Amino acid sequence: MREENPLKEKPKLPGLPRSLPEGRSIDPFIVMDVMAEANARQANGEDIIHMEVGQPATPAPRAARERARNALETERLGYTEALGMPALRELIASYVKERYGASVGPERVVVTAGSSAGFVLAFLAILASGDSLGLPSPGYPCYRQILKALGLSPRLIETSAEGRWMPSAGDVDRLAAEDAAGILLASPNNPTGTMVVGDRLAEIAAACRRKGLWLISDEIYHGLEYDAPAETALAHSDEVIVVNSFSKYFSMTGWRIGWLVVPEALVRPIERLAQNLYISPPTISQIAALGAFDGIDELEAIKGNYARNRAMLLEELPRAGLSDILPADGAFYLYADVSRFTDDSEAFAKAMLRDVGVAVTPGIDFDPDRGQSYVRLCYSGPEASMREAAVRIGAWLKKQ
Ligand SMILES: Cc1ncc(COP(=O)(O)O)c(C=O)c1O
Structure with a gap:
């Protein structure tokens, strides 16, 4: 998942007339890379639960x-x-x-x-x-x-x-x-x-x-x-x-x-x-x-689903082994400390996706210094999927 930026590493890319400006090269938005991989696995028939990208599971009002x-x-x-x-x-x-x-x-x-x-x-x-x-x-x-x-x-x-x-x-x-x-x-x-x-x-x-x-x-x-x-x-x-x-x-x-x-x-x-x-x-x-x-009425109902998912996960994730989470005040994210399990959140997220089909985002996307100890879980999905994710994560963490 973590690739070095090709523009930074090889300024003279084959097939281009000039080298690219180095200072302008930026890192990938890792969450989009995780989503692409999760989507590819899903297209291959795997049963994937999306908790990586921060977006509602619902359409526009x-x-x-x-x-x-x-x-x-x-x-x-x-x-x-x-x-x-x-x-x-x-x-x-x-x-x-x-x-x-x-x-x-x-x-x-x-x-x-x-x-x-x-x-x-x-x-x-x-x-x-x-x-x-x-x-x-x-x-x-x-x-x-x-x-x-x-x-x-x-x-x-x-x-x-x-x-x-x-x-x-x-x-x-x-x-x-x-x-x-x-x-x-x-x-x-x-x-x-x-x-x-x-x-x-x-x-x-x-x-x-x-x-x-x-x-x-x-x-x-x-x-x-x-x-x-x-x-x-x-x-x-x-x-x-x-x-x-x-x-x-x-x-x-x-x-x-x-x-x-x-x-x-x-x-x-x-x-x-x-x-x-x-x-x-x-x-x-x-x-x-x-x-x-x-x-607004529809949107408040959707927010009600997030609130239920949040309450459920704040109860279930600690039971599953992710005990270090602040009860977040808003949005639809939980930021979990996974340092008990890994010092490489990218490898951790990648393995979780591969082994149990739960896509989460490594903290390194959000914090280049301390993010290897964290993952972000987005709980905007349907309640049954979020509940199933907690079960899968719990079973998987027992084996780590
Ligand atoms: C904090 C924050 N700001 C801005 C954005 C960008 O959102 P958009 O361009 O869809 O409005 C996001 C998307 O995840 C976000 O999390």
Whole structure:
């Protein structure tokens, strides 16, 4: 599973006129590699349980699909405005108001091709070549890979289970001292599912303001909380960049549609980037997203399934031998310490997939330093499969 990046190892690839730029070579997104292998095994007739990729097992809400079906028949589906359809920007602004009570004008909403495109736009708009950005670790791997691909520098901030894997205002002060341009945090976090609690987010936002650092808040797992609701960074400042998406709570990963909320002064710079890089977000997906907000009842029922899976696995996995897991506050992940069994989480995950057909993601994807001791399990699948996975994992761990 772990391959050295071919671009890094062999800069002069046969069949190419020139060597490739070394600094631009990035690591694979390992979860996608695991998924490809799990899919290949499934296509070969193996009985695979998917707990590797972080995506809902359900389709988009019915109203979203109906809108898209209707638009296919009746609309031209040409380009839209680079910042997204005005009606969708309005709806997103109303959703933000309704959900958090934060007043954000639609002019500050930027519709993007998934939050993935949102990161590229935000990074390019605010960071100069060579700038660094603080990233709590463990964290979502693509942050650091996107930064590297753009000639920017990820600066990893080691967090701990005791601190619920979250950064602190002290980390912001340290980043400022090292001349970093900002910090990006996700709460609920991927891979740990943990959230910033108490005054931590307010303190981080205040420290960023004091030190003149950017705060980018990835709120893609908002809506998927099991106890207290997640707090938006918009509650603490209008200068923050909030990244969000229809992928997770709204169950629309493959539609590739998300949004940013940005300070007013950033709208035009981002618009210029979006025009040139992407022209506009996918039109059919924007139309579908207009309907997504009518599917809240369906989405809450789906979240109910996640909550049941989470409660069941927090009981069953320790019995199966994975006892070191924090009861994550949100998202649909559990991050399990497997150091009792291995110091090579990639080999461990690979063997589990081969032996019992349960696909999980090695922690090394999320934490290059300590990730060999962890795996991430995604519990967004059907309850019966999740239960079966715990049984298979338990039987397998007994033999390790
Ligand atoms: C924390 C986090 N941010 C962003 C993304 C990207 O999501 P998308 O591009 O589908 O919006 C993911 C996907 O897993 C994620 O886990």
